[in-house]
Amino acid sequence: MRRLRRExxxxxxxxxxxxDISIRGYQFYESEDNEPNxxxxxALADFYGVTIDYLVGRTDERS
Numbered sequence: 387m388r389r390l391r392r393e394x395x396x397x398x399x400x401x402x403x404x405x406d407i408s409i410r411g412y413q414f415y416e417s418e419d420n421e422p423n424x425x426x427x428x429a430l431a432d433f434y435g436v437t438i439d440y441l442v443g444r445t446d447e448r449s
Contacts, residue, residue: 387441388416390434405429 391401402409405426414420422430431438436448 387430387434390436391416394434401433404433
């Protein structure tokens with residue numbers, strides 16, 4: 387997720403506002419200290435334009 391955010395040059399604050407979560411909460415996802423729930427995974431996939439399988443590492447294909 388960190389790579390996707392950096393590639394698209396999305397400010398962390400903007401993404402957290404979209405997801406309605408705290409910055410620290412999102413940082414836990416990027417550092418893999420916590421896993422997003424299914425609702426958040428769907429929102430992230432929609433936001434980045436990738437599949438959930440890509441987000442969770444089941445495929446290298448983004449779409």
